[in-house]
Amino acid sequence: MSVSRVGIREVATLAEVSLGTVSHYINHPDRVSPEKQERIQRAIDQLGFVRNNAAWQLRLGRSATMAYIAPDVSNPFFATIAEGVEQRAAAEGFSVFIANSGRSRAREDAYLEQFEAQRVQGLLVASHDPIEERLLQVRQRGTPSVLVGQRAVSPLQPSVSIDDVTGGYLAARHLMDCGRTRIGFVGGPLGIRQVADRLEGASKAVAEDPAVTLEVITVADRTIAEGRTVAAAIAQRPPASRPDALFAVNDLLALGLLQALVVDHGVTVPEQMALVGYDDIEFGESSIIPLTSIRAPHEEFGIAAVELLLAELSGERTDAPRHVVFPPSLVVRESTVRTRQA
Amino acid sequence: MAPASLRDVALRAGVSVGTVSNVFNHPEKVSAAVIARVQAAIDELGFIRNDAARQLRAGRSKTIGLVVLDVRNPFFTDVARGAEDKAADAGLTVILGNSDENTDRESAYLDLFEEQRVHGVLISPYGDITGRLDRLRQRGIPAVLVDRSSGDLSFSSVSVDDHAGGRLAVEHLINRGRRRIAFVGGPMQLSQVADRLDGARVAVAAHPLVSLETIETDALSVLAGRAAGVGILARAVEHRPDAVFAANDLVAMGVLQALLMQGSAVGVPEQIALIGYDDIDFASAAVVPLSSIRQPSALIGQTAVELLLAQAADAEVAPRQVVFEPQLVVRESTGG
Numbered sequence: 001m002s003v004s005r006v007g008i009r010e011v012a013t014l015a016e017v018s019l020g021t022v023s024h025y026i027n028h029p030d031r032v033s034p035e036k037q038e039r040i041q042r043a044i045d046q047l048g049f050v051r052n053n054a055a056w057q058l059r060l061g062r063s064a065t066m067a068y069i070a071p072d073v074s075n076p077f078f079a080t081i082a083e084g085v086e087q088r089a090a091a092e093g094f095s096v097f098i099a100n101s102g103r104s105r106a107r108e109d110a111y112l113e114q115f116e117a118q119r120v121q122g123l124l125v126a127s128h129d130p131i132e133e134r135l136l137q138v139r140q141r142g143t144p145s146v147l148v149g150q151r152a153v154s155p156l157q158p159s160v161s162i163d164d165v166t167g168g169y170l171a172a173r174h175l176m177d178c179g180r181t182r183i184g185f186v187g188g189p190l191g192i193r194q195v196a197d198r199l200e201g202a203s204k205a206v207a208e209d210p211a212v213t214l215e216v217i218t219v220a221d222r223t224i225a226e227g228r229t230v231a232a233a234i235a236q237r238p239p240a241s242r243p244d245a246l247f248a249v250n251d252l253l254a255l256g257l258l259q260a261l262v263v264d265h266g267v268t269v270p271e272q273m274a275l276v277g278y279d280d281i282e283f284g285e286s287s288i289i290p291l292t293s294i295r296a297p298h299e300e301f302g303i304a305a306v307e308l309l310l311a312e313l314s315g316e317r318t319d320a321p322r323h324v325v326f327p328p329s330l331v332v333r334e335s336t337v338r339t340r341q342a
Numbered sequence: 343m344a345p346a347s348l349r350d351v352a353l354r355a356g357v358s359v360g361t362v363s364n365v366f367n368h369p370e371k372v373s374a375a376v377i378a379r380v381q382a383a384i385d386e387l388g389f390i391r392n393d394a395a396r397q398l399r400a401g402r403s404k405t406i407g408l409v410v411l412d413v414r415n416p417f418f419t420d421v422a423r424g425a426e427d428k429a430a431d432a433g434l435t436v437i438l439g440n441s442d443e444n445t446d447r448e449s450a451y452l453d454l455f456e457e458q459r460v461h462g463v464l465i466s467p468y469g470d471i472t473g474r475l476d477r478l479r480q481r482g483i484p485a486v487l488v489d490r491s492s493g494d495l496s497f498s499s500v501s502v503d504d505h506a507g508g509r510l511a512v513e514h515l516i517n518r519g520r521r522r523i524a525f526v527g528g529p530m531q532l533s534q535v536a537d538r539l540d541g542a543r544v545a546v547a548a549h550p551l552v553s554l555e556t557i558e559t560d561a562l563s564v565l566a567g568r569a570a571g572v573g574i575l576a577r578a579v580e581h582r583p584d585a586v587f588a589a590n591d592l593v594a595m596g597v598l599q600a601l602l603m604q605g606s607a608v609g610v611p612e613q614i615a616l617i618g619y620d621d622i623d624f625a626s627a628a629v630v631p632l633s634s635i636r637q638p639s640a641l642i643g644q645t646a647v648e649l650l651l652a653q654a655a656d657a658e659v660a661p662r663q664v665v666f667e668p669q670l671v672v673r674e675s676t677g678g
Contacts, residue, residue: 012360019360020352065454073438074419082413086440095450098413098438100426110435114405118458224623259627282564283624286599290629 015043064094066309067115068124069108070148073100075252076281077298078126081148084302085124092310094121103221105129116143122309124148128192132157144312146305150193151323158308158322162296164194167328168201171247171276171294172214174330176205178337180245180274181212186230186257187249188218195222198249198278215243222249227256228264235265244273245336251277251284254291258335262288275335290333297326354383406436406650407455408488409448409465411532412562413440415592416622417639418466421488424643425464432651434461443529443561445469456483462650464488464643468532472496484653486646489637490533491663498649498661500642504534507635507668508541511587511617512554514633514670516545518677520585520615521552526570526597527589528558535562535589538619542587555583562589567596574614575606582608585615585676591625594618594632598675602629616675631673638666 012022017036024031025040032040068085070078082098089096097120101108108127115123116138123138123145125131132154135145145157152159175183185202187195199216206214217234219226227248234242248254254277261267261275269275269289277284277293284291304324311320352359357376364372365380372380406429410418426436437460439451448468455463456478463478463485465471475485475497487499515523525542527535539556546554557573559566567588574582574597588594594616601608601616610616610630618625621636645664652659672678 009363018358019363020349020358067437073413074416074423076414076416079414079419082440086442090447095439095447095454097454098440099435100419100422100438102423102426107430107435114435114437224627255624255627263631283595283627286595286602286629287624287627288629288631 011040011043014046015039064092065097065118065120066094066122066124066306067097067099067111067118067120068126068148069099069101069111069115070126071101071103071108071128073098075250075279076283077250077279077296080281080298081126081302081305084299085306086302087299088303088306092306094306101127103128109134112138116141119143122146122313124305124309128194144309146308146312148301148305151325155322158312160301160305160308160324160326162301162326162328164197164328165201165204167278167294167296168198168203168247169205170201170328170330171198171278172202172205173208174292174332174336175245175247175274175276176209176212178245178270178274182215182243182245183212184215184217184234184243184246185249186217186219186227186246186253187222188220190216190218195249198247202247219253222253224252224256224259227253227258228260229256231257231260231265231267235261235267239272242273245275246273247276247278249278251279251281251291251293253277254293254335255283255287258291259288270334270336270338277335280331285333287335289335292333292336293331294328295331296328301326350387351380351383354387355379403459403461404434405458405460406434406647407439407451407458407460407463408436409439409441409451409455409463409467410488411441411443411466411468413438413442415562415590415620416624417590417620417637420622420639421466421643421646424640424645425647426643427640428644428647432647434647436464441468443468443532449474452478456481459483462486462654464646464650466490479657482657484650484657486650486653488646489642491665492661495663496661498653498663500646500649500664500666502637502642502666502668504537504668505541505544507619507637508538508543508587509545510541510668510670511538511619511635512542512545514672514676515585515587515615515617516549516552518585518611518615522555522583523552523585523587524555524557524574524583525587525589526557526559526567526593527562528560528566530558532562538587538589559589559593562593564592564596564599567593567598568600569596571597571600575600575608583614586617588616588618591618591620591622591632591634594634594675595624595628598628598630598632610675611677615677621671625671626673628675630675633673633676634671636669636671642666 012019086096099111126148147159151161190196206212267273277291280293280295284293348359348362352362362380365377429436441448452474466488487497491501492499525539530536546552557570617633619635621634625632625634
């Protein structure tokens with residue numbers, strides 16, 4: 001893949017017309033004389049300007065870009081989505097800028113404003129904060145976006161998400177099917193939609209059996225370090241009042257829990273405590289005890305996000321749904337079901 | 343409501359769209375009177391802040407562009423986090439471009455950052471981009487090399503002594519009694535890879551009974567490591583190495599997955615000891631906790647921004663090369 005460096009200026013120079021004329025040719029060809037149309041088209045052909053982003057570049061006089069704003073680029077789940085995003089975007093001649101909002105609302109706002117000002121062609125935005133209202137304003141000013149990771153409420157806001165209620169249900173149901181009765185849900189803050197949905201699903205599963213309890217252990221962060229902290233707190237309790245299973249809202253938390261429980265506190269997994277994570281990142285499989293997790297699509301997720309954005313950019317009215325919701329699936333490994341001697 | 347466009351500005355200012363474009367991109371070609379007219383039109387139309395227009399006044403954007411080799415590698419996201427924090431202190435933001443070890447993409451991001459007149463560029467280079475960075479500098483955009491030293495000292499750079507790191511890793515394996523060492527990594531065009539291998543060679547050269555083979559991979563990824571591990575397992579036992587030095591932790595994790603998950607009888611570290619590089623968060627949480635060479639990743643990002651700000655404040659300031667020392671972290675994959 002090579003990105004053409006031929007811009008509107010080169011085309012204008014070769015065709016011996018003004019930049020404005022080339023711009024007209026793209027946007028309002030009726031305003032350009034047939035003779036100039038032909039010259040411009042010849043220049044475009046001659047410069048090898050047959051790229052998908054040619055129209056964008058011509059219209060803008062610069063390259064086609066989209067921006068992807070994510071709350072935590074160091075989470076490998078982000079990275080796998082980014083891979084799909086970049087592949088699909090590159091196939092259409094778009095470059096992707098990545099911005100890490102670091103779970104800060106202020107940084108998120110700064111990036112939204114900045115990318116709008118840079119006139120990127122579109123935005124992919126994953127957020128832990130309410131953001132649809134802000135995206136609506138940006139869209140009304142001319143920059144379309146796709147909400148990534150949570151289903152949009154507005155029918156006009158395209159979104160790509162995972163059915164997190166089902167994911168939470170699958171995780172808790174699996175622990176119950178393994179015979180666990182005191183399940184700890186580790187996640188937070190509950191104001192984050194994805195977290196709340198996963199808890200809702202887990203609650204639904206637990207409600208199916210009156211003998212099973214669900215304890216909510218809230219955390220401020222969803223990192224490996226936070227998982228270690230929670231593990232230490234659990235290990236301090238007398239064994240009888242510990243949960244016999246944990247459902248962590250993401251794999252980072254789960255890996256921190258796992259490592260600290262097993263290595264630092266001598267808790268056996270899964271015997272004394274079974275553990276399910278969420279996202280199925282690539283390090284879960286090779287963790288100290290391979291991690292059972294809820295798998296969402298990875299690359300397909302990013303590809304779907306870009307395709308929704310491209311549909312918005314094309315401006316065509318289609319019947320294709322604006323909300324793509326992927327079903328999650330359960331991946332069983334040794335952190336819940338012992339399959340070999342340790 | 344559509345935002346005011348270039349065309350609206352041109353209409354209001356009574357000039358062509360091309361002239362407005364020139365005001366943004368080549369103000370030297372436009373008379374001062376026309377610049378003033380265009381500027382007035384921009385102000386009157388009060389359209390959304392446009393970076394091009396703003397930079398007409400401010401000269402440079404509040405953004406630092408960071409090009410990394412692989413956004414999937416936690417080492418680089420840690421570097422990015424360090425850079426973001428330091429940049430935020432100075433009221434700047436950081437935008438990432440992922441070259442994905444691809445020269446075309448690397449080049450495209452440099453173009454994009456130049457178009458945007460970023461405050462400066464931080465880059466962990468893949469191809470030879472010295473010429474490109476020179477051009478950026480001539481246009482007033484400073485650049486700092488990240489995780490790579492500046493060969494001719496013409497740029498500021500922040501790197502880790504990869505040669506020393508490679509030597510540390512292999513000396514450790516030799517001290518553990520290993521004699522047939524395999525270096526797994528690539529492509530060799532990455533100086534980080536070549537330097538780590540070079541350090542490994544120096545360590546081996548001091549021990550006549552120790553051999554070093556190179557298993558080159560096409561990328562520094564978990565997948566590439568897994569493929570190399572499968573290749574090792576396919577050999578007769580006596581032809582397998584007794585230790586693997588992986589060029590980074592992702593490769594090491596892939597090797598580990600292959601060695602342990604193919605139903606093989608290989609134990610780590612019993613039959614094959616394994617050491618990685620970078621000491622990412624996941625190394626210590628691996629099925630066999632991974633020995634590694636630690637790099638101060640967040641500090642690398644912070645320092646790179648500091649050097650960049652110094653260059654941006656004064657283009658005449660002499661480039662500085664900061665080199666950090668790597669550190670050996672011993673865990674169970676080499677026998678704890």
